[in-house]
Amino acid sequence: MLNDTSNIELSRDEMERFSRHLILPEVGLEGQKKLKAASVLCIGSGGLGSPLLLYLAAAGIGRLGLVDFDVVDSSNLQRQIIHGTSWVGKPKIQSAKDRILEINPYCQVDLYETRLEASNALDIFADYDIVVDGTDNFPTRYLVNDACVLTGKPNVYGSIFRFEGQATVFNYEGGPNYRDLYPEPPPPGLVPSCAEGGVLGILPGLIGVIQATETVKIILGEGTTLSGRLLLYDSLNMKFRELKLRKNPATPPITELIDYEQFCGIPQAAAAEAEGSDEIPELDVSDLKERMDGGKDFVLIDVRNPHEYDICNIEGAELIPLSDIENGDGVDRVRELTNGSELIVHCKSGMRSMKALKALQTAGIKGKNLKGGILAWGDAYDPTIPRY
Amino acid sequence: MAVKVLIPTPLRAYTGNQDSVDLDGNTVGEILDNLTNTYSDLKRHLYNENGELRNFVNVYLGDEDIRHLEQGKSTPVTGDETISIVPSIAGGC
Numbered sequence: 027m028l029n030d031t032s033n034i035e036l037s038r039d040e041m042e043r044f045s046r047h048l049i050l051p052e053v054g055l056e057g058q059k060k061l062k063a064a065s066v067l068c069i070g071s072g073g074l075g076s077p078l079l080l081y082l083a084a085a086g087i088g089r090l091g092l093v094d095f096d097v098v099d100s101s102n103l104q105r106q107i108i109h110g111t112s113w114v115g116k117p118k119i120q121s122a123k124d125r126i127l128e129i130n131p132y133c134q135v136d137l138y139e140t141r142l143e144a145s146n147a148l149d150i151f152a153d154y155d156i157v158v159d160g161t162d163n164f165p166t167r168y169l170v171n172d173a174c175v176l177t178g179k180p181n182v183y184g185s186i187f188r189f190e191g192q193a194t195v196f197n198y199e200g201g202p203n204y205r206d207l208y209p210e211p212p213p214p215g216l217v218p219s220c221a222e223g224g225v226l227g228i229l230p231g232l233i234g235v236i237q238a239t240e241t242v243k244i245i246l247g248e249g250t251t252l253s254g255r256l257l258l259y260d261s262l263n264m265k266f267r268e269l270k271l272r273k274n275p276a277t278p279p280i281t282e283l284i285d286y287e288q289f290c291g292i293p294q295a296a297a298a299e300a301e302g303s304d305e306i307p308e309l310d311v312s313d314l315k316e317r318m319d320g321g322k323d324f325v326l327i328d329v330r331n332p333h334e335y336d337i338c339n340i341e342g343a344e345l346i347p348l349s350d351i352e353n354g355d356g357v358d359r360v361r362e363l364t365n366g367s368e369l370i371v372h373c374k375s376g377m378r379s380m381k382a383l384k385a386l387q388t389a390g391i392k393g394k395n396l397k398g399g400i401l402a403w404g405d406a407y408d409p410t411i412p413r414y
Numbered sequence: 415m416a417v418k419v420l421i422p423t424p425l426r427a428y429t430g431n432q433d434s435v436d437l438d439g440n441t442v443g444e445i446l447d448n449l450t451n452t453y454s455d456l457k458r459h460l461y462n463e464n465g466e467l468r469n470f471v472n473v474y475l476g477d478e479d480i481r482h483l484e485q486g487k488s489t490p491v492t493g494d495e496t497i498s499i500v501p502s503i504a505g506g507c
């Protein structure tokens with residue numbers, strides 16, 4: 027990085043704080059001044075953002091920018107280690123700032139409590155040396171990439187899925203960017219999110235720390251960055267692999283920001299999802315309760331996965347996962363169980379049971395969808411059911 | 415010539431949960447054909463309607479993206495290499 031450090035001074039307290047850097051020849055006083063002169067923008071303060079912000083703050087980065095609009099949820103605490111229990115329900119960026127300043131009061135923390143959009147990305151990015159991508163969805167990842175290309179900022183990339191992670195540095199010194207690696211995103215729903223598929227809590231820790239390492243190296247101008255290399259990490263087998271990442275001449279140049287929701291097929295998928303949904307009748311949890319209390323003849327089918335059934339279930343519900351219904355194996359079982367009775371289908375919140383009922387409908391089986399799924403049932407009638 | 419093909423987590427549902435499979439073939443293309451013939455559900459996840467590799471899935475011979483290989487899918491294999499399928503993931507929360 028070409029930040030001017032001639033006006034940067036370190037106080038005696040800072041010298042002591044960063045002494046293990048100062049005695050390291052690759053950092054030294056000049057390197058520590060570079061870190062202090064540097065500004066890093068972190069998109070997202072969740073699984074990846076937490077560890078990388080903690081380390082960037084501790085390392086002595088002069089100014090950190092945080093973009094996030096979310097509030098801390100108790101289900102975040104299993105991996106988003108910058109946030110604590112007392113911050114549940116409060117904005118993540120406030121929580122993160124509090125913790126960053128506790129670690130390093132010399133750090134300036136700028137907060138952007140907003141969703142990153144095509145309309146604000148270029149303005150926000152313009153004010154920083156490096157952007158670190160800690161987001162959790164395809165539209166924002168392509169937006170971060172394109173805005174980095176347009177503003178000429180290195181994009182320190184990391185992403186995770188269940189037990190696996192990827193990391194690299196995009197758009198650095200003429201190197202490849204995200205679109206060279208993957209020109210297009212997968213269709214919505216193909217790759218489940220952390221909320222849908224789960225994630226090993228420690229995984230983002232490791233990938234986030236790799237991102238922090240690359241950020242510090244870029245600022246110091248030391249070592250060899252991951253630019254041009256895609257690092258793959260498999261936590262279950264504890265294996266690291268490295269793949270070559272090249273510029274793709276077939277990738278069209280990025281000239282402006284676009285509609286990223288559209289690009290990622292989100293509205294199209296929502297429309298397809300809605301198609302035919304109005305033909306599936308719904309049932310409120312109160313109607314189900316009424317049927318149960320009245321001893322009515324009905325069959326309740328739970329289409330979640332077996333390990334979700336283990337977390338919580340509605341008494342009397344038969345487990346037949348959506349995947350079994352979609353591949354046909356479960357259809358006959360539904361038919362056998364139903365055998366003339368009223369069929370009610372539920373999942374966690376109502377989406378998967380809708381899909382199951384659409385699949386069953388094509389097989390000639392009609393049923394009703396429990397509105398709001400087991401979560402709505404728990405809220406109304408069973409306080410032992412966790413909002414997992 | 416048997417070559418090891420590494421299957422990423424999101425696609426293991428289509429290979430009976432195996433994280434790698436050994437497949438015969440003389441070229442990258444033959445091995446991939448063998449893969450999608452053996453596990454037919456994989457085909458629509460790897461290829462589009464025109465039979466082209468999807469834009470969010472990369473296949474590597476060793477550490478090189480097969481799109482960047484001079485002979486592409488016709489590149490011969492010796493049996494010592496590993497073929498990796500690496501799909502796009504976006505998690506970060």
